[in-house]
Amino acid sequence: MTTTSRRRWPRISPxxxxxxxxxxxxxxxxxxxxxxxxxxADIRAERNRLQAELAAEQQRSVDLRATQAYLESPNAVENEARKLGYGFADETRVIVVTPAGYVAPTPAPPPPPPARPQNWRVWWELFFAPET
Structure with missing residues (x-):
């Protein structure tokens, strides 16, 4: 006897x-x-990173413009010329030659500070010193 019984799924209500x-x-x-x-959150983190990078680049731009303005000024040209050994036509250049083997003298040590009086003497002078 072979009966095939189909198993039915329970009905599900709507x-x-x-x-x-x-x-x-x-x-x-x-x-x-x-x-x-x-x-x-990823987009916000990227935006914050880019804003920080933008601020750094804007500061760098300001610094570069200030450097450019200085380098284009006559003072910068004169300073660089003096570093390279050039001078004005009416200037007299003096070159100081240090003799070979010359050793600069050592500066004198500073004088020692005055000796501090003992505490009992300071108090004695405060209370019993003659008034001037």
Whole structure:
């Protein structure tokens, strides 16, 4: 006797089916929302990094413009010319030659500070010193 009995799935009511679909949609929505939040956090971090980089580059630009303005000024040209050994036509240049083997004298040590009187003597003078 071979009877094939088919196993029947229990019937699902429409309300249960609707609740299951709604729950599934809620889980999927939370997953998508979480992904979007993570992307938003990454975008904000990138924006902050780029703003910091922009501020640094703007400061660098200001510094470079100030350096350019100085280098184009007559003072900078004169300073660089003097470093290279050039001078004005009406100037007399003096070159100081140090003899070979010359050792500069060591400066004299500073004088020692005056000796501090003992505490009892300071108090004695405060109370019993003659008034002037």
């Amino acid at each position: 309300v249960t089916l609707l609740m299951g679909v709604a729950g599934l949609l809620a889980v999927v929505s939370v997953g998508v929302y979480r992904t979007k939040l993570m992307q938003l």
